[in-house]
Amino acid sequence: xxxxxxxxxxxxxxxxxxxxxxxxxxxxxxxxxxxxxxxxxxxxxxxxxxxxxxxxxxxxxxxxxxxxxxxxxxxxxxxxxxxxxxxxxxxxxxxxxxxxxxxxxxxxxxxxxxxxxxxxxxxxxxxxxxxxxxxxxxxxxxxxxxxxxxxxxxxxxxxxxxxxxxxxxxxxxxxxxxxxxxxxxxxxxxxxxxxxxxxxxxxxxxxxxxxxxxxxxxxxxxxxxxxxxxxxxxxxxxxxxxxxxxxxxxxxxxxxxxxxxxxxxxxxxxxxxxxxxxxxxxxxxxxxxxxxxxxxxxxxxxxxxxxxxxxxxxxxxxxxxxxxxxxxxxxxxxxxxxxxxxxxxxxxxxxxxxxxxxxxxxxxxxxxxxxxxxxxxxxxxxxxxxxxxxxxxxxxxxxxxxxxxxxxxxxxxxxxxxxxxxxxxxxxxxxxxxxxxxxxxxxxxxxxxxxxxxxxxxxxxxxxxxxxxxxxxxxxxxxxxxxxxxxxxxxxxxxxxxxxxxxx
Numbered sequence: 427x428x429x430x431x432x433x434x435x436x437x438x439x440x441x442x443x444x445x446x447x448x449x450x451x452x453x454x455x456x457x458x459x460x461x462x463x464x465x466x467x468x469x470x471x472x473x474x475x476x477x478x479x480x481x482x483x484x485x486x487x488x489x490x491x492x493x494x495x496x497x498x499x500x501x502x503x504x505x506x507x508x509x510x511x512x513x514x515x516x517x518x519x520x521x522x523x524x525x526x527x528x529x530x531x532x533x534x535x536x537x538x539x540x541x542x543x544x545x546x547x548x549x550x551x552x553x554x555x556x557x558x559x560x561x562x563x564x565x566x567x568x569x570x571x572x573x574x575x576x577x578x579x580x581x582x583x584x585x586x587x588x589x590x591x592x593x594x595x596x597x598x599x600x601x602x603x604x605x606x607x608x609x610x611x612x613x614x615x616x617x618x619x620x621x622x623x624x625x626x627x628x629x630x631x632x633x634x635x636x637x638x639x640x641x642x643x644x645x646x647x648x649x650x651x652x653x654x655x656x657x658x659x660x661x662x663x664x665x666x667x668x669x670x671x672x673x674x675x676x677x678x679x680x681x682x683x684x685x686x687x688x689x690x691x692x693x694x695x696x697x698x699x700x701x702x703x704x705x706x707x708x709x710x711x712x713x714x715x716x717x718x719x720x721x722x723x724x725x726x727x728x729x730x731x732x733x734x735x736x737x738x739x740x741x742x743x744x745x746x747x748x749x750x751x752x753x754x755x756x757x758x759x760x761x762x763x764x765x766x767x768x769x770x771x772x773x774x775x776x777x778x779x780x781x782x783x784x785x786x787x788x789x790x791x792x793x794x795x796x797x798x799x800x801x802x803x804x805x806x807x808x809x810x811x812x813x814x815x816x817x818x819x820x821x822x823x824x825x826x827x828x829x830x831x832x833x834x835x836x837x838x839x840x841x842x843x844x845x846x847x848x849x850x851x852x853x854x855x856x857x858x859x860x861x862x863x864x865x866x867x868x869x870x871x872x873x874x875x876x877x878x879x880x881x882x883x884x885x886x887x888x889x890x891x892x893x894x895x896x897x898x899x900x901x902x903x904x905x906x907x908x909x910x911x912x913x914x915x916x917x918x919x920x921x922x923x924x925x926x927x928x929x930x
Contacts (some may be wrong), residue, residue: 434545485558505751519670519760522730526760529726529735529928534561536790541744543715544921545751547878548882552753552858554755557878558765559755566746567714569881571861571917573887575693575696578689578709579605585679585711586612594678594736595723598671599861604698606691616648620917624646624736625834626728628672631690641688650734670759672727673874675709676720677698681738682745684717685709686862686879688786697845702815704845706897708784710861710879712752719754722875726756736860741862750883755862757797758875766864769878771797773854780807782853784845788812788825788839789867789924795831800835810866811894811901813847821867824925826916830909847897851890858882859890 451839473505479733483496501505530537530922531913538561548563549556554560572578586593595613601604617623625643627635643650653672655705677685687709697705712720719740747872756764774781781801788810790798810832816822852860862878864870881887909917 440688442600459737472504472508475508476500479508483511490692493777495633506744517738519758522726522758522760525726525729527877529722529724529729530610531560531722534722538562538564538715538763541715541742543744543746548751548753552880555753555755555769558757558769559753559880561719561752561754561782563753563880563882564715565751566748567712567716567750567752568748569716569750569752569883569886570711571715571886571893572685572687572709572711573893574648574707575689575705578685578707579609581709582677582685582760583609583612585677585683585685586616589616589679591623591680592624592678593765594624594626594721594728596672596674596724596727597632597691598628598673598675599692600627600635601632601692602634602636602860603691603693605693606639609691610643611829612646614643617643617647624724624728625650625671626724626731627652629654630671631673644838647730651881653731654726655731666719669872669873671869672731672758673715673870674723674756674877675863676724676877678717678721678724680927681718681721683711684720685711685715686720686877688863694846702817702846706842706845706847708851708861708893712750713747714750715746716752716754716778716879717881718744720877723754723756727875729837730772750886751878751882755878756876757864757878758779759873764872766878767791770794770852770860770866770871773858776802776858777801777806777854778809779855780809780853781855782807782809782811783866784811784849784851784894784897785866786813786817786850787821787847787865787867788828789821789869789870790828791871794866795818798832798837800830800836802838805839808836809840809898811840811842811847811897814841814843814902815846815923818925820926823916823920824926825871826909826912827920827923827924829904833904833906833908840898841904842897842901844900851894853887853890856884856887859887861890904915 469724480500483493483500496507496511543564543566545563552563570581572581574760591618593613613623625648632652640650643656675687675689688707689709693699694702695705695707698707699704721738725738729735752775755769757769772791774794781798798808798810812829814824833839850862851863852903859881860878861881862876864876864878870876909920
């Protein structure tokens with residue numbers, strides 16, 4: 427083909443393409459013109475919905491910055507923002523609050539007094555924590571620190587094997603792997619022997635659980651429920667409230683023994699993952715009145731999730747097998763205020779000598795940042811222990827940006843190098859210890875359902891101090907210019923990840 431013919435052919439093809447595009451555009455315009463009523467109805471519905479979301483955001487605002495961002499997005503990009511708002515912004519757990527009222531949460535402090543369980547001295551010394559928890563410090567407990575997965579799951583399986591009446595089993599993440607099947611088999615064996623077994627999992631954290639895994643449990647008589655089980659109308663390709671997760675890890679046996687801490691049920695939590703290697707985590711076992719308080723937290727979650735109530739036997743006397751006072755603090759998005767953040771800010775503000783924090787994720791709110799920096803500036807030994815390894819890229823990147831800000835203000839930030847660190851423990855002076863499920867991030871403080879146990883006994887404080895001393899020996903201290911020494915690309919990515927902190 428000669429050049430002139432080729433040019434004419436090319437021009438003809440281009441003209442055909444233009445004509446086809448014009449015909450397509452005309453067809454689209456014709457379709458729109460023939461359905462103007464539907465288009466107008468859709469646009470109106472979208473803007474009305476955006477307006478409803480905007481009014482609701484104004485009336486339920488917690489931070490002006492976040493609310494302004496939502497309002498601007500709803501006004502300028504309603505088609506994109508409205509679906510996102512329903513998933514990430516529509517924070518409504520009034521139904522859960524009603525369950526708390528129905529189950530008598532407001533009466534628990536009085537009931538503890540009637541049964542002679544209240545430690546009045548510790549409750550008086552820590553009034554903010556007690557107010558947040560809604561219950562007093564409970565006396566007469568026996569507590570045992572469980573370091574790492576082998577000790578934790580060995581103790582849990584032993585308790586399950588000794589159950590006489592009921593087992594309450596709740597974890598954020600449960601995997602269908604070797605450990606998951608071990609725990610399932612232990613629960614199935616007891617259910618087949620007539621023990622009442624309740625199995626509660628979070629739909630997001632345990633999204634990989636197969637139907638066969640769950641069916642095996644239910645066929646054996648285990649009562650199984652996902653946290654959003656009774657709220658299917660909220661689902662959109664999964665739990666509609668996927669931004670609000672039940673992050674609690676709790677096992678209660680016979681209302682007398684409870685296990686709380688950072689472990690989930692998966693092989694990596696017992697060091698069977700080659701990437702993570704040694705998994706550093708902490709749980710605690712409590713026996714006594716605190717176990718009953720933990721059971722009440724589970725009962726609330728179960729009623730909200732399944733719509734059915736677990737009836738705890740009414741007793742006139744609760745065994746008190748030890749000499750330790752424990753405060754059981756469930757927190758979550760049903761709280762009127764950011765109760766979890768209030769508790770930890772209060773603890774940091776009370777520190778005189780030291781405030782040590784171990785957490786896998788450091789994405790703190792402004793209030794928590796201020797509390798940590800203020801403590802360091804007044805001479806308190808503020809330490810934050812984080813993992814060197816990553817498990818979630820975005821959170822890991824954001825933690826470096828926050829790490830830099832804290833280090834510049836005197837907070838000592840360490841990176842754990844002997845495997846992956848996942849424990850959630852704080853130590854305040856020689857006075858207070860917390861062990862639970864709360865990470866130092868916005869998700870734990872504002873969004874997730876969490877559970878924390880607070881201890882004041884010298885024995886627990888010394889045990890935790892020794893444990894953390896060993897952890898710091900396996901960590902490196904971050905130097906002041908560490909962030910600036912990284913590549914500019916890394917700094918940009920870290921600062922960009924920090925902007926997502928409200929949902930991390």
